[in-house]
Amino acid sequence: MKKLPAKLQQKIDHRKANNALRELHTKKVPVDFSSNDYLGFSKSKSIFNESHRFLTGHDIFLNGATGSRLLSGNHNLFTIIEAMLSGFHNSDAALLFNSGYDANIGFFSSVPQRGDLILYDEYSHASIRDGISMCHAKAYKFKHNDLSALERLMRRYSKSDTASYDHIYIVTESVFSMDGDSPDLAALSSLCKTYNAFLVVDEAHAIGVFGERGEGLIQSLGLEPSVFARIVTYGKALGCHGAAILCSEALKQYLINFSRSFIYTTALPPHSLATIQASYNALIHTVNRKTLQDNIQLFKTRVSSTKLKPIFIESFSAIHCCIIPGNSRVKSIAKHLQESGFDVKPILSPTVPKGQERLRFCLHAYNTEKEIMEVLQLLTTFV
CATH class of the missing domain: 3.90.1150.10 (Aspartate Aminotransferase, domain 1)
Structure with missing residues (x-):
């Protein structure tokens, strides 16, 4: 094999020198x-066994999806699970993605447009930041959980300003993965209403942990009608894999047509969907x-x-x-x-x-x- 290019080796050496080299451990x-x-x-084991019963009960004996959902991979389990998700989370619609990373990449790279503005918490997850970097909207971060700083930015860039934007997207997490803290979601929702901004909330670390049935912080606070999109993921409290964007039917249709991480990837296999279903059933009673x-x-x-x-x-x-x-x-x-x-x-x-x-x-x-x-x-x- 050829040696690693010098520029890449220098980056590895820099990480080693700073005692910051990442390694895999078993x-x-x-x-x-x-x-x-x-x-x-x-x-x-009960979730594992219920997943198996769910598949056999629907006469599904497939190991893989066989293709993207727009080609051969959109088997009927997607319809069943997405309907269950929208009902459980009090959302008009739900669209499944292969992971939380895929969901955030797919949303932020396709929804905000040129002429729009994104204001995101400085501690937002890498998947959010990566998605934002792929779109054509302007983006600025605001101080972590500081709604006063956010409002100053919103006021500066609102329609009353000469440098106005077509739409403003406000992005946060209901529970931040590195600090474990939360913003004042009710106040944030009110702020977005005042400035007619679109609120997007990643609920990866709240699902399963908060709410009477583990529905997450947004829903437990009754704020779901004021949120443009919620990202929920299943590799954490639900113990399986995949993610969903909870949104309107119109946004779901848009994502199916323009979200590249949804369009150009093989769909989740049936077993992953059956496990999501079984995990939600367990969530209600656990x-x-x-x-x-x-x-x-x-x-x-x-x-x-x-x-x-x-x-x-x-x-x-x-x-x-x-x-x-x-x-x-x-x-x-x-x-x-x-x-x-x-x-x-x-x-x-x-x-x-x-x-x-x-x-x-x-x-x-x-x-x-x-x-x-x-x-x-x-x-x-x-x-």
């Missing part, structure tokens, strides 16, 4: 504080969400009673982050925790800004009180 650490499997659904909320409260209470509180970011979600500046230091502490049996991952720069390196604790319904107490006691010792 070693399993016994106690999970790192996965997004908040409810334990990925390991559920007691795991209550157990998860109890664990979140226990974790917060324990942090508040120790000297760790000042270095933790305030969060009511399943994600809790402890700021430990420096790639070398945070990796060292993570290694100590892992060697003690607790799978806590370090988040390094440049994934987060330099000086904001952190340990990221993901809480689950299956974490025990003993595990939570022990990992925080160890962290107190190491920090």
